[in-house]
Amino acid sequence: DADVTQTPRNRITKTGKRIMLECSQTKGHDRMYWYRQDPGLGLRLIYYSFDVKDINKGEISDGYSVSRQAQAKFSLSLESAIPNQTALYFCATSDFGLAGEKNEQFFGPGTRLTVL
Amino acid sequence: GESVGLHLPTLSVQEGDNSIINCAYSNSASDYFIWYKQESGKGPQFIIDIRSNMDKRQGQRVTVLLNKTVKHLSLQIAATQPGDSAVYFCAETRPSGGYQKVTFGIGTKLQVIP
Numbered sequence: 001d002a003d004v005t006q007t008p009r010n011r012i013t014k015t016g017k018r019i020m021l022e023c024s025q026t027k028g029h030d031r032m033y034w035y036r037q038d039p040g041l042g043l044r045l046i047y048y049s050f051d052v053k054d055i056n057k058g059e060i061s062d063g064y065s066v067s068r069q070a071q072a073k074f075s076l077s078l079e080s081a082i083p084n085q086t087a088l089y090f091c092a093t094s095d096f097g098l099a100g101e102k103n104e105q106f107f108g109p110g111t112r113l114t115v116l
Numbered sequence: 117g118e119s120v121g122l123h124l125p126t127l128s129v130q131e132g133d134n135s136i137i138n139c140a141y142s143n144s145a146s147d148y149f150i151w152y153k154q155e156s157g158k159g160p161q162f163i164i165d166i167r168s169n170m171d172k173r174q175g176q177r178v179t180v181l182l183n184k185t186v187k188h189l190s191l192q193i194a195a196t197q198p199g200d201s202a203v204y205f206c207a208e209t210r211p212s213g214g215y216q217k218v219t220f221g222i223g224t225k226l227q228v229i230p
Contacts, residue, residue: 042220107159
């Protein structure tokens with residue numbers, strides 16, 4: 001979806017290196033998310049942000065950090081990459097949604113990260 | 117994107133046939149459900165949604181059925197086409213601390229045989 005872009009699309013790095021994955025969106029959404037996807041597992045939430053000043057940990061935040069530089073930008077950092085962080089990483093955005101209302105998330109194309 | 121399909125249940129259907137993809141969800145408090153389609157090398161895309169106060173919803177060539185009694189969701193694709201080949205997964209959402217917590221299923225890989 002061109003409305004949500006991720007860079008880089010592919011990255012190979014070594015254990016111990018610091019890596020930053022970037023996400024930008026033009027949908028004007030306040031809410032942004034970072035997920036990882038592993039074979040045989042559903043998408044798992046790493047961090048989410050409801051606005052520039054609101055950052056929250058997801059279910060698997062250990063080893064990751066995030067920065068919400070602007071409404072349109074949300075970056076994910078691996079401070080010291082390890083091999084089990086090898087995965088597909090997706091950024092997503094959504095509009096504000098009250099409980100019971102539509103809560104569609106719009107996903108970027110993903111970043112394939114390999115940690116050797 | 118190919119690695120997404122590893123270890124997933126796979127459904128193979130003949131072009132033109134109907135496809136039924138199933139999903140069991142876990143939380144009886146979930147009140148909103150979405151089906152996503154993920155093509156190789158791409159991010160998931162919304163297909164259709166349904167609220168817990170409904171048991172059926174139809175879109176273009178797709179129908180979602182919800183059975184809350186057994187916590188089961190299905191996606192039916194009519195007249196399956198080669199372009200429907202992808203991984204399909206359901207997502208359940210429920211209120212949690214002021215926002216909608218989303219849990220994604222692992223997905224089913226749909227292979228359309230020309």
